[in-house]
Amino acid sequence: xxxxxxxxxxxxxxxxxxxxxxxxxxxxxxxxxxxxxxxxxxxxxxxxxxxxxxxxxxxxxxxxxxxxxxxxxxxxxxxxxxxxxxxxxxxxxxxxxxxxxxxxxxxxxxxxxxxxxxxxxxxxxxxxxxxxxxxxxxxxxxxxxxxxxxxxxxxxxxxxxxxxxxxxxxxxxxxxxxxxxxxxxxxxxxxxxxxxxxxxxxxxxxxxxxxxxxxxxxxxxxxxxxxxxxxxxxxxxxxxxxxxxxxxxxxxxxxxxxxxxxxxxxxxxxxxxxxxxxxxxxxxxxxxxxxxxxxxxxxxxxx
Amino acid sequence: xxxxxxxxxxxxxxxxxxxxxxxxxxxxxxxxxxxxxxxxxxxxxxxxxxxxxxxxxxxxxxxxxxxxxxxxxxxxxxxxxxxxxxxxxxxxxxxxxxxxxxxxxxxxxxxxxxxxxxxxxxxxxxxxxxxxxxxxxxxxxxxxxxxxxxxxxxxxxxxxxxxxxxxxxxxxxxxxxxxxxxxxxxxxxxxxxxxxxxxxxxxxxxxxxxxxxxxxxxxxxxxxxxxxxxxxxxxxxxxxxxxxxxxxxxxxxxxxxxxxxxxxxxxxxxxxxxxxxxxxxxxxxxxxxxxxxxxxxxxxxxxxxxxxxxxxxxxxxxxxxxxxxxxxxxxxxxxxxxxxxxxxxxxxxxxxxxxxxxxxxxxxxxxxxxxxxxxxxxxxxxxxxxxxxxxxxxxxxx
Numbered sequence: 001x002x003x004x005x006x007x008x009x010x011x012x013x014x015x016x017x018x019x020x021x022x023x024x025x026x027x028x029x030x031x032x033x034x035x036x037x038x039x040x041x042x043x044x045x046x047x048x049x050x051x052x053x054x055x056x057x058x059x060x061x062x063x064x065x066x067x068x069x070x071x072x073x074x075x076x077x078x079x080x081x082x083x084x085x086x087x088x089x090x091x092x093x094x095x096x097x098x099x100x101x102x103x104x105x106x107x108x109x110x111x112x113x114x115x116x117x118x119x120x121x122x123x124x125x126x127x128x129x130x131x132x133x134x135x136x137x138x139x140x141x142x143x144x145x146x147x148x149x150x151x152x153x154x155x156x157x158x159x160x161x162x163x164x165x166x167x168x169x170x171x172x173x174x175x176x177x178x179x180x181x182x183x184x185x186x187x188x189x190x191x192x193x194x195x196x197x198x199x200x201x202x203x204x205x206x207x208x209x210x211x212x213x214x215x216x217x218x219x220x221x222x223x224x225x226x227x228x229x230x231x232x233x234x235x236x237x238x239x240x241x242x243x244x245x246x247x248x249x250x251x252x253x254x255x256x257x258x259x260x261x262x263x264x265x266x267x268x269x270x271x272x273x274x275x276x277x278x279x280x281x282x283x284x285x286x287x288x289x290x291x292x293x294x295x296x297x298x299x300x301x302x303x
Numbered sequence: 304x305x306x307x308x309x310x311x312x313x314x315x316x317x318x319x320x321x322x323x324x325x326x327x328x329x330x331x332x333x334x335x336x337x338x339x340x341x342x343x344x345x346x347x348x349x350x351x352x353x354x355x356x357x358x359x360x361x362x363x364x365x366x367x368x369x370x371x372x373x374x375x376x377x378x379x380x381x382x383x384x385x386x387x388x389x390x391x392x393x394x395x396x397x398x399x400x401x402x403x404x405x406x407x408x409x410x411x412x413x414x415x416x417x418x419x420x421x422x423x424x425x426x427x428x429x430x431x432x433x434x435x436x437x438x439x440x441x442x443x444x445x446x447x448x449x450x451x452x453x454x455x456x457x458x459x460x461x462x463x464x465x466x467x468x469x470x471x472x473x474x475x476x477x478x479x480x481x482x483x484x485x486x487x488x489x490x491x492x493x494x495x496x497x498x499x500x501x502x503x504x505x506x507x508x509x510x511x512x513x514x515x516x517x518x519x520x521x522x523x524x525x526x527x528x529x530x531x532x533x534x535x536x537x538x539x540x541x542x543x544x545x546x547x548x549x550x551x552x553x554x555x556x557x558x559x560x561x562x563x564x565x566x567x568x569x570x571x572x573x574x575x576x577x578x579x580x581x582x583x584x585x586x587x588x589x590x591x592x593x594x595x596x597x598x599x600x601x602x603x604x605x606x607x608x609x610x611x612x613x614x615x616x617x618x619x620x621x622x623x624x625x626x627x628x629x630x631x632x633x634x635x636x637x638x639x640x641x642x643x644x645x646x647x648x649x650x651x652x653x654x655x656x657x658x659x660x661x662x663x664x665x666x667x668x669x670x671x672x673x674x675x676x677x678x679x680x681x682x683x684x685x686x687x688x689x690x691x692x693x694x695x696x697x698x699x700x701x
Contacts (some may be wrong), residue, residue, distance in 0.1 A: 007569055020402040020442070046625040048516075053521040054520075054521060055517055072524070075521060076521075076522055078521065080517075080518060080521050082514065082518060084517060086513045086517060086563055087513070087515055087518075088329075088513065088515055089513055090329070091325075091329065099321070100518070102321050102456075102520070103318065103321055103519075103522050103523055147518065171361065249562060
């Protein structure tokens with residue numbers, strides 16, 4: 001269950017030469033929360049995560065955990081999966097996990113137990129003595145997640161953990177992330193799989209050009225947008241909705257139209273106008289998917 | 304769950320040792336280490352055995368045949384030659400013609416023929432000084448006996464005949480042997496420093512190229528990572544050199560090919576100490592420059608400045624062997640980065656003043672300390688700059 005502890009990112013900025021990668025970015029990921037971090041390529045997601053991990057130094061701003069700025073000791077408690085995957089190619093799987101566990105302060109036997117547990121969980125138990133480079137890309141990805149989890153981290157930061165995974169691996173990854181969040185960790189991950197993010201995340205942040213453009217539950221994001229209606233009137237002539245006050249045509253799909261209502265417009269007026277043209281087969285409030293919400297907010301900032 | 308700060312922070316040394324242990328285990332398993340050690344030991348064994356067969360013939364017993372009256376000289380000759388350090392095997396030969404045939408066939412090294420008081424020596428090319436001296440002694444003894452002087456008188460007259468020489472700058476005995484050892488030390492130090500220095504360089508770049516660096520930097524401080532790598536690879540190198548040194552000493556001990564203090568246990572430990580210092584110096588330099596690039600194929604170019612000093616030290620070692628009293632050699636041998644190769648090579652001659660060795664050690668240790676500081680700074684600043692080569696001054700400033 002979410003507690004009052006949170007990973008807080010406050011006012012961070014980072015400039016590379018003339019490129020402003022992140023500007024005054026701020027949001028919080030609560031403990032026990034699965035948090036999706038979305039944005040176009042180059043929006044600043046990886047830069048933000050690297051700043052959280054201390055791999056990059058921010059020009060301004062602060063990252064806190066449980067109210068205290070992150071220091072090196074706390075950062076070592078973060079399980080991190082970088083965008084650029086990397087483990088030792090010639091090291092054996094179990095050995096590699098044990099090494100990383102020990103670097104994070106575990107005893108040898110504890111690291112071994114944890115390493116074996118995660119290999120088992122990811123279906124890699126029979127590859128424990130195989131060199132990493134002999135594994136398939138998907139299995140290397142699983143190893144990368146195991147490397148982030150082996151030392152029982154307090155926080156998880158994962159850069160595109162789902163990229164390149166097959167559907168079975170996606171299910172395993174999803175279950176593990178959910179389970180870690182339920183165990184009380186703040187879990188933040190970036191992804192371009194917006195359907196997946198919508199399905200599994202408690203909250204979502206959308207960033208564009210290094211700035212936060214939306215943050216909240218998917219329902220929150222929907223509430224912020226204008227009301228939209230799907231109306232299917234097979235018998236109506238095209239353009240029947242033009243005469244309805246406060247309604248704007250967004251899209252036509254066959255005989256269905258998607259209408260956007262101006263604030264304060266009564267949807268019953270729209271229904272009556274539709275009925276006046278013939279039988280109405282469908283009349284429902286449109287629930288925009290995250291993909292649509294994403295396009296909307298990104299479209300606004302791009303314009 | 305523990306509080307964020309509730310976990311103990313691992314100290315510097317456990318981390319350095321963990322990183323070092325990984326380097327050691329990974330490398331001990333590699334074919335490069337096993338194969339490299341076998342090849343080095345094999346090459347040295349071949350060199351030593353070959354030397355004992357070709358150059359070290361003096362150690363083998365000389366076959367000397369006597370014929371006619373000279374056969375009376377056999378026992379005296381044999382005793383004198385052995386006393387002069389030349390083992391001989393003396394045989395009777397039936398007549399001069401048969402003896403000459405045996406010498407030209409190579410089954411006899413020396414034939415002594417004619418009367419005991421004025422014999423003739425028959426050899427393939429030349430007779431060694433030892434053979435002539437021993438024969439001279441035997442003939443002298445035979446002539447004394449011929450004129451009725453008892454053999455004991457000769458010893459009394461001859462003993463102490465050679466005036467003692469008080470050399471102001473005595474030439475060391477076994478100078479050539481020392482040079483052989485010095486050359487071996489120079490070659491071995493140069494090869495292993497280069498081999499393991501480039502392993503450090505490759506290791507640093509591998510971590511950048513495979514991007515494991517990003518996980519590591521989020522876990523381990525760069526300076527500890529660097530220290531662990533240098534210590535780990537250094538231990539592997541010391542182990543390999545130790546094996547090679549032990550095998551060399553064993554081979555030398557078996558074949559008796561070289562007998563010089565330059566191959567004593569103390570001297571060998573000294574060479575290992577210099578290797579350790581040289582390794583710390585060069586490996587840190589290699590690691591610093593290698594951290595500026597991101598691709599394995601760029602390493603060679605990046606580390607060239609350090610390699611130049613290493614090759615320079617190697618070339619100076621040849622100068623030191625050819626001209627040990629050269630002031631250039633004396634000055635360079637106390638200065639890093641030349642000292643770790645040049646000083647041990649000089650010490651194989653055995654006549655380096657202790658203060659020069661001490662100064663060389665002190666300056667080298669100081670240089671290592673300074674370089675480690677520099678390396679930590681450059682490495683930390685360039686470790687996450689993946690892509691184009693980082694300019695040294697940018698990495699230094701951060």
